[in-house]
Amino acid sequence: MPLRRPLHVPAVLVLLAALLLAVPAAPAAHADDGVRGYVDAHSHLMSYEAFGGQVLCGKPFDPRGIQEALRDCPDHAGNGAFAWFENFMRNGTPFGTHDPNGWPAFKDWPAWNSRTHQQVYYTWLERSWRAGQRVLVNHLVANRQLCEVYPLKRNACDEMGVIRLQAQRMREMESYIDEKNGGPGKGWFRIVRDSAEARRVVQDGKLAVVLGIETSEPFGCQVIGGVPQCTRADIDKGLDEVKRLGVSSMFLCHKFDNALCGVRFDGGTTGALVNTGNFLGTGRFWQAETCTGAAHDNTLASAGTVDDEVAALLLRLGKAGITLPLYPKAPHCNILGLTDLGHHMLQGMMDRHMIVEIDHVSAKAAAATLDVLENAGYSGVISSHSWTDEHYVRRIYGLGGMVAGYGNASDRFVAEWRRNKQYRDPRYAFGYGYGLDANGMGALPPPRAGNSANPLRYPFTSPVNGVVLDRQSTGQRTWDVNTDGVANYGLVPDWIADMRDISGPEIIDDLANGAETYLEMWRRAETR
Structure with a gap:
């Protein structure tokens, strides 16, 4: 039986919630039907249902309209003085105020550094798709510990229950966008289950949405006092279930040590x-x-x-x-690496042709994971948001895997891309991605420091497909990436155009090759 005991948690410890939430087969060059487009390898559209369902404010869509979707949390009412969690995450103190009204004024949110307000309303995502994004990896996310310590709840804390609910919400969003675009199958937002389906979606000019999982205790694999709370049978059953849900990419651990692996520390x-x-x-x-x-x-x-x-x-x-x-x-x-149960989980993922997310596992666990993948010649591995040690990047590329950088300011993102590219393996086509971690309680890219000397000028042409974009507007608010950064997902194209302006076309070529590189990596994992 799992070991349980009541915990009396001082109020200050609730602040930790702010932090819970980065021999190969013979390769071929680009496929004859190669595609172009950007890849966001790590975001969380439905995280508003996680952590008890009261931590994050707003939704990516609501059938009743934008005025219902983009509402602040009820406990933020008035002047936001009671929004201690938002204040702490945004300003480093539980004290502060903000205008709680979202639609239509959007005076104080969304903002690049507002961690608890909706960042991916569907029309903002649509702007990014129109400008050339072709793959989105949406991680279904949960954290039991954060849910239990946060005082407000409308959902249970069971991690797998939350994962199922978010998968359902993703299907509902797909149907909602279909309705807006002429009926079933007509929408630009398509959830995919394998690389062939994803390629067809991208070739049709739509957004291929890959489901992933980032959770701290997958399949109940908590560890208490060194004792695992799951079995191999639990893992097998869980992997079969999430495959039925359409999940294709997954983390072994996140933030806390679990029965599968030691975690990479936050510093x-x-x-x-x-x-x-x-x-x-x-x-x-x-x-x-x-x-x-x-x-x-x-x-x-x-x-x-x-x-x-x-x-x-x-x-x-x-x-x-x-x-x-x-x-x-x-x-x-x-000191903790990949456990015996972790080895079993990893083998089960490979048997089901899933993509292994190597971020968040400890250095020791990452080394062991890469050993297993290399011995199997398994290409399906990704560092999706800069949360693995840079010494493992060469090994990821050597497998035919992929790397995506966290969504930092454009100059910092360019610098990381240059560092990572030096480790590329010339046997494989090279493309690069970004991991925005949108709605993941992390900051979106801020304005580039000193950009007044060379700002992005509006209107601009999207580098990958020639779409002309002016400043993004929603309701009464208009945003400018030079002053607002990536205040919401709709400003991702502006951020990418700013990278082009400060570094030249090479990074755009690599980002535009991201979709093809991701699909080839996934295909190799399916055919090893």
Whole structure:
């Protein structure tokens, strides 16, 4: 039986919620029917249903119209003074105010740094599709621990129940967009189950929507006091179910250690709070050692607080189930890697031709995962939003996998693209993607620093397909990427055009090759 005990959580610990939420087969050149288009490899359209259903405000669509979809949370009413979670995530303090009215004024939200307000209303996504986006990986997301500590709820905290609900909402959104475009099958938003279907959708000029899962305890695979709370049979049953739901891409762990793998730490102050969540959920703080290899996890806040002798003692205590948030000198590596259950999960994903999301697993678990994939010649692996150590990028490319950068400011994104591209494998077609993590309680790309000297000028021509776009407007609000950054998903084309203006056409070519590269990677995973 799972080990459960009541927890009395001080109010300050609820703030950790802000942080829960980055031999190959013989390859061929681009397929004869190669496609062009951008790839968002990591976003969360339906996360408003997660974490109890009261953390995120607004929806990507509502049959009753935009005035219902883009409403603020009820507890933000008045001047937003009670929106402590939004205030903390946006400003670093639980105190503050904002105009809670969304439609039609949009005075204070959406904004690039507003983490709890809807970022992907469907017409904003439509603008990105019209400008050349052709693949969207939508991760169904859940976190039981965040749900349990957040005081407001309208949904249960069971992670798989939330995943099922979000999958249902995705189908409802597909049908809603169909209705707006002439009936069943007529819409531009198409959920796909395999690479061949995705290619047909992209060739038709529509958006291929891939379902993924990013959750902390997939299939109940929590670990408490070192004891796994799931079995191989649970994993097999769960994988079969999510395949029936249409899921094609999946993480093994996220934010907290689980029965499958150790997690890649969050660093600094963020890490201290998430580490508290790890203790509340597993009964243990993270355990770290000083890394001996090049790859490492993020550095924990209390780095260097103990010497080598005490660090060795802490590791021995950890094996006995006694952990303290005290750590040796950096660089830090989670002592936990890929477990036996994690190996079983990974093999089950490969057997079902699923794409392995390598972000968020510890350096030790990532190395073991890549060993398994390399031994199997399995190309279906992706770093979808800059959450794996850069020393593994070469191995990902060597498998024929794919890398997508987190949605940073355009100059920072370009710099990361250049670093990653140097590790490309010339045996495989190269394309690059971005992982906006929209509605994932992370910031969208901010305005580029110092852009007044060379701003994006409106109207502009979308680099990939020649569509002419002026400033985006919704209701009474008009946004400008130079001052507003990517305030909502509709400004993604402006962000990409800004990259072209500051770095030239090469990055646009690589982003435009993203759809083809993703589809070829997926196809190799299906035919290994």
